[in-house]
Amino acid sequence: MLVRNPLSPTTVGVPPGRRKRGYFIDAMVAFFAAAALTALYVSLVAWAQQPTLLPWAFAPLPVGAILPSGWILGEMQTMALGLAGHQYDFYKFVNESRWLQAPGTGGTDYSPLNEALPYWFNGLAPLAYLLDDARLKDQVHSAAGIVLDLQTKDGWIGPEIPSERNFWARAPFFFGLTQLAEANSTWEKPVIDALRKFMDLTNVMLRNDSQGHAVCAPGFKCFWGQTRVHDMIISIQWLLDNHPSDQDPLLWDNMNLFYDQSQYKWDEWYRPGVFQEVVKDPTTKNPAYPFLHGVNVGQGLKASAVIRRFNHNDSLVTSSMTAVELTFQHHGAPSGTILGDEIERDLAPHMGSELCTAVETGYSLAYLYHTLGTNYYADRAELVIYNAMPVMMTGDMWSHQYLDQPNGPWAVMNNKDHVHPDGPFLFTTAHRGAATTFGLEPQYPCCTVNHPQGYPKFVTHSWGLVDDTGLAHVLLSPSKVKTSLATIECDTAYPFDHTLRYTITSSRGLDLYLRVPSWHVSETSSLTFGDSTPAFLQPDPVTGMHHVRVPSGSTTLTYTLGARIRTEPRANNTVAVYYGSLLYALDVGQANTSSNPHAYNDAHGAGIADIPFPQARDYYIYNTTAWNIAIDPSTLEYHDGGSELPSPIFEYGAPPSYMTARGCEIEWALYLEATPGAVPENRTCVRESGRYRLIPYGSAKVHMSELPVVRL
Numbered sequence: 001m002l003v004r005n006p007l008s009p010t011t012v013g014v015p016p017g018r019r020k021r022g023y024f025i026d027a028m029v030a031f032f033a034a035a036a037l038t039a040l041y042v043s044l045v046a047w048a049q050q051p052t053l054l055p056w057a058f059a060p061l062p063v064g065a066i067l068p069s070g071w072i073l074g075e076m077q078t079m080a081l082g083l084a085g086h087q088y089d090f091y092k093f094v095n096e097s098r099w100l101q102a103p104g105t106g107g108t109d110y111s112p113l114n115e116a117l118p119y120w121f122n123g124l125a126p127l128a129y130l131l132d133d134a135r136l137k138d139q140v141h142s143a144a145g146i147v148l149d150l151q152t153k154d155g156w157i158g159p160e161i162p163s164e165r166n167f168w169a170r171a172p173f174f175f176g177l178t179q180l181a182e183a184n185s186t187w188e189k190p191v192i193d194a195l196r197k198f199m200d201l202t203n204v205m206l207r208n209d210s211q212g213h214a215v216c217a218p219g220f221k222c223f224w225g226q227t228r229v230h231d232m233i234i235s236i237q238w239l240l241d242n243h244p245s246d247q248d249p250l251l252w253d254n255m256n257l258f259y260d261q262s263q264y265k266w267d268e269w270y271r272p273g274v275f276q277e278v279v280k281d282p283t284t285k286n287p288a289y290p291f292l293h294g295v296n297v298g299q300g301l302k303a304s305a306v307i308r309r310f311n312h313n314d315s316l317v318t319s320s321m322t323a324v325e326l327t328f329q330h331h332g333a334p335s336g337t338i339l340g341d342e343i344e345r346d347l348a349p350h351m352g353s354e355l356c357t358a359v360e361t362g363y364s365l366a367y368l369y370h371t372l373g374t375n376y377y378a379d380r381a382e383l384v385i386y387n388a389m390p391v392m393m394t395g396d397m398w399s400h401q402y403l404d405q406p407n408g409p410w411a412v413m414n415n416k417d418h419v420h421p422d423g424p425f426l427f428t429t430a431h432r433g434a435a436t437t438f439g440l441e442p443q444y445p446c447c448t449v450n451h452p453q454g455y456p457k458f459v460t461h462s463w464g465l466v467d468d469t470g471l472a473h474v475l476l477s478p479s480k481v482k483t484s485l486a487t488i489e490c491d492t493a494y495p496f497d498h499t500l501r502y503t504i505t506s507s508r509g510l511d512l513y514l515r516v517p518s519w520h521v522s523e524t525s526s527l528t529f530g531d532s533t534p535a536f537l538q539p540d541p542v543t544g545m546h547h548v549r550v551p552s553g554s555t556t557l558t559y560t561l562g563a564r565i566r567t568e569p570r571a572n573n574t575v576a577v578y579y580g581s582l583l584y585a586l587d588v589g590q591a592n593t594s595s596n597p598h599a600y601n602d603a604h605g606a607g608i609a610d611i612p613f614p615q616a617r618d619y620y621i622y623n624t625t626a627w628n629i630a631i632d633p634s635t636l637e638y639h640d641g642g643s644e645l646p647s648p649i650f651e652y653g654a655p656p657s658y659m660t661a662r663g664c665e666i667e668w669a670l671y672l673e674a675t676p677g678a679v680p681e682n683r684t685c686v687r688e689s690g691r692y693r694l695i696p697y698g699s700a701k702v703h704m705s706e707l708p709v710v711r712l
């Protein structure tokens, strides 16, 4: 049972908010005024009362301070040459978005939520600057310029369709704006001015019967903005953190109003008796639907940490961990994403998971580590970005899936007209449709526009500041970071290899913190200064950070992480197999057919013939070897292929390392004639056993990753 039914038609009034503090300040001011103290004294008192945001465990660096290199640069360049980098040229929900038209003059979008352009912008602003790609920067500037020019006199940003102002899609647009302002100081003033004007209007709206927070387009449920209110609050906190001004009291009021007026509080959901471990009604009719929607959950993992920064409620530290633990224990995929055929249900390995869920989960986990500093979050941020996200895109990043399944040995159009027993809201291959095919906009366009944020946000969160003297390598990948403390290059093939080489130049020395993933093997892990003797690692038990003092001048460091094969038990006597941060999946071969891309609402039609980029195609990928394999985990062997990586790396056959295991085929029935069903209990080999190959999950576009255990 929920604490209160979130869908009950209660009116959202203006709650008392933080009146206590208001009264207190009023009383103080009255008292001192009466005592006729000087204006200076009064302002000193006001300063003492100034509320503050809690500091970060690892403060983020501005967009542009950290640049990708090595394999992840290759991936991001591929993205720029692929679908992400061309939507502004041809994709109607972006290039003809309502956001780019004067009010009432048309434009298009896939839903009245008007989120297509904002999602795209949130990913493209950092992508363009991290690559210093002139073409993409022009697109970002063009979109930002048009949208800011169209800001209404009273401050509203973006379309007002179909006549109601709704806050939700502003949140991802503002993420794009704040990233742009960090990356390019020319944009700082226009962005800040626009946000301030918007925040003045926001205050009037929220104080006038929750306008924009409660009202939605006809036929659209109103919860999206409310369940994602933390994303809006992050941009308010960005203003407070980086650009303090005399508007700050109003910004504080807005944070409190946004939070108080939201009927969906994530810390209340993750409680015994409220949270649903197995969801008996995985449909939109479930009153808890907003808390079960996969993308909402991915975004919501960071909610309590965002709220704690301003309400200082330390119980929310535990709430954050509980949220992440319960989510992954009961709805987590081996690849680090959240299972839910749009809606969470259980741990069945044929459950799908949206590409949007993977990128949002990655961002939330990175945010959680930066705010709270618990190693588990960073481990999981790497897991989802190195496995769940790349598996859903073709190597050239022109085509993507809407849903991936842990056990998905084919990604083909399903032509069977099943009336789905679990209701019409299931998107797996078991439902008539294209959800698991790779294409331009299979099933729904949201992941077409939302996927580009994945790598850029990972890279911008990969380092953090520690006080004024330290830099921390938070999410491990090849990168370059430049701050007033130091310039550091990290040369590595991580996570495909586990040696990281740092070249550091610092004029006054610095405290360097290197994150030690919790899967590391301590006996074979070490840190070496120049040519000196390797030293063992001493990671902090909470943050996982190993601290070293780096002297001024030039320093080289070699950081080696020991790894070994790990298996994690999954439901029904199966295992998932890992090496370092990579999940390994059974290689089932890979062949494909392809067609012109299909509109999401015409999956079975002829396809769209006139897209000016022939690279945009729909792919139907299938297995070329048996998928119904049980393995003996005691026979797993890791084959290290070295650190030479082709680009793009998340292409079938590209990563050099692999594993093998003895296994055999077992009898395994399909679910709804469409996809591997529940893992059978009977592990009798139906053919002679043999050696099977496992490859990094992100490269195995079709795969089996929850493998039945058999003793051979």
Ligand SMILES: *[C@@H]1O[C@H](CO)[C@@H](O)[C@H](O)[C@H]1NC(C)=O
Pocket: 089, 090, 091, 092, 095, 096, 611, 612
């Ligand atoms: C958007 O892209 C389409 C091609 O897909 C093109 O026909 C159209 O002219 C473009 N619109 C604008 C405003 O550039």
Ligand SMILES: *[C@@H]1O[C@H](CO)[C@@H](O)[C@H](O)[C@H]1NC(C)=O
Pocket: 137, 141, 184, 185, 186, 187
């Ligand atoms: C910053 O933005 C301005 C205005 O769009 C542009 O002219 C300039 O080239 C940008 N600077 C960089 C380094 O991209």
Ligand SMILES: *[C@@H]1O[C@H](CO)[C@@H](O)[C@H](O)[C@H]1NC(C)=O
Pocket: 204, 208
């Ligand atoms: C509140 O909103 C209503 C409806 O838009 C408007 O008529 C009214 O003037 C607003 N009140 C204030 C105080 O702004």
Ligand SMILES: *[C@@H]1O[C@H](CO)[C@@H](O)[C@H](O)[C@H]1NC(C)=O
Pocket: 267, 268, 313, 314, 315, 316, 319
């Ligand atoms: C702090 O958060 C906890 C956890 O959600 C909650 O139970 C408690 O009521 C909150 N305290 C205050 C003062 O709001």
Ligand SMILES: *[C@@H]1O[C@H](CO)[C@@H](O)[C@H](O)[C@H]1NC(C)=O
Pocket: 346, 347, 348, 349, 571, 572, 678, 679
């Ligand atoms: C485990 O197997 C049982 C029996 O086939 C099945 O009902 C159940 O759904 C399976 N559990 C999962 C998480 O797949």
Ligand SMILES: *[C@@H]1O[C@H](CO)[C@@H](O)[C@H](O)[C@H]1NC(C)=O
Pocket: 394, 395, 590, 591, 592, 593, 619, 621
């Ligand atoms: C489809 O198959 C062709 C021919 O084998 C291959 O070159 C291409 O990479 C495949 N594409 C995908 C998306 O699997």
Ligand SMILES: *[C@@H]1O[C@H](CO)[C@@H](O)[C@H](O)[C@H]1NC(C)=O
Pocket: 409, 623, 624, 625, 626, 627
């Ligand atoms: C791929 O899977 C299908 C469906 O189970 C199976 O019939 C087929 O034999 C597999 N393909 C190959 C080449 O083994």
Ligand SMILES: *[C@@H]1O[C@H](CO)[C@@H](O)[C@H](O)[C@H]1NC(C)=O
Pocket: 667, 682, 683, 684, 685, 686
């Ligand atoms: C287990 O599967 C084997 C091979 O299909 C079959 O011969 C045997 O009868 C099954 N055992 C049980 C208990 O169902």
